[in-house]
Amino acid sequence: MAGQQRIPLWLKIAYTIMTLIIIPVYWHRLGPTNFLWFSDIALILMVPALWLENRLIASTMAVAVLLLELSWAADFFSGGQLTQVALYMFKDDTAGLIKLLSATFHLALPPVLLLMLIKYGYDKRAYPLQIIIALIVIPLTYLLSGPEQNINWVYGFGEQRTSLSPLVYLPLLTAGFILLIYTPSHFIFKRLFPPH
Template sequence: MPLWVKLAYTAFLAVLVPVYWANYGPTNFLYFCDVALLLTLLGLWRESPLPVSMAAVGILAPQVLWAADFAIGCCGGHLTGMTDYMFNPDRSAFLRGLSLFHGWLPFLLLYLVRLLGYDRRAFACWTAVAWVLILVCYFAMPGPRADAAQVPTPVNINYVHGMDDTAA
């Protein structure tokens, strides 16, 4: 594993984690994509295929959807609304720019799985993690609300109430 990859990724997370924590609060780290970020960090430094494989299983397909939604949003269209926050002028360009990891993380994960190998336990392990996250987000986190764009903390985390943050 190239040391520069570990250091660059760690530096990115050293910026992202405190910025997200300050702007969105700790509940933001219940999103599948943020859990995958942390699993990737663990897998990078341990050079372990299990956390990297779990992250890949968990977010490759949703990140493709995120990228498509973002691209369509850049052209003025609307697909799912999962990237609407990227076009919210009330959030700084820097804060929104950090979310561009959704576009490059899948490629990093594919590279890491190719380098480290795929751990066959990943699907079962991610499924267990995902169920815990889904249950916590459904029962303990705020659901959709009409003023979701103005609320600083996440609502409808992992879209457990549907793809709209303003209505279930």
Template sequence: MKTSTHFSGLIPLWLKIAYTAFMAVLIPVYWYHYGPTNFLYFCDIALLLTLAGMWLESPLLISMPAVGILLPQALWCLDYLVQLAGYTLTGMTAYMFDSAKPLFLRGLSLFHGWLPFLLVYLVFKVGYDKRALKGWTAASMGLCLVAFFFLPKAGAALADPNLPRNVNYVFGMNDAKPQTWMSPELYLLTWIAVLIIVVFVPTHFVLNKVCPSPEQAATKRA
């Protein structure tokens, strides 16, 4: 089955090399400090898909993370700016101001701020693939289920405090303790539904409206 439309020469080689160099640093550093389960976060999956998508110039592999993280990363950027100003919005970027974490490690996490802009640029270059909504929805549901059933819960006591817990917020928005509004199972289903309805579907419609299709992107180059 054909999984993506493929065109070559749409993405500058220097950009591919620069992004690959960044990933060549980030992957071993994150693996060492946070362990392999850290790469099950939506944002880290998005990084990996973007890497593959850039070299393959695959509209599908680039469109999937665009659907999934543009809105959440916009919130990250806003939260970071609020924290920088000395206030608190959601607290999701509080770790960026934790002096106990090495500055270099926190610096790598600034990718949350520039990755959305890179993805917007890339989908305009290679085109937006409509299948991205279904692809990312399926992937995100799988990641949420794995995090819920197999990874540490919010507030879990871990031998290594740097290891991820509450991956993808499947136990609530606070990593220190699980939510108590409803049963964990009902929260998981509600969370997945919110992600799909509030985040993925609106992003899909906007990208599908404003971005060229893969065929149009290829035609512009020709």
């Protein structure tokens, strides 16, 4: 970086500390499969992205989750009534510590992703890379997690459970991520954040 880091050291340290607090709490309270959520993958991979100031990692995580995280934030501020992806934050059966940590990371992740895109630009290799990641993570999520967790919505969107066979539903879900999240993100980021 020509002898000068462009991401402030305080941000790298604060984000890393936040992640190091979240990981053991989530592991203990929610189990290791919780880290299959695309947002949790992004939370963790943004640590090396920040420290290495790596455009490809940051761009890939932005393709994966930035639109979803902005949707989560909008839903959170609507009290879980907009898309219901943050509705769990307003349920009594969700522990207070989980609510605090979840709000912290879901609200911190979008500005960190945007900062990386602004500082370094978007790496267009992120789009095919995220598709490959999804092709691995979605079936793995189905195999390792259960309907009560419904991680990455592999059993149906939100609280609605699908009646479709996994052999039909999981390819449709993957196609939905690619067409509705990754593709628009790719074209928006390519236009708004050219590489420096």
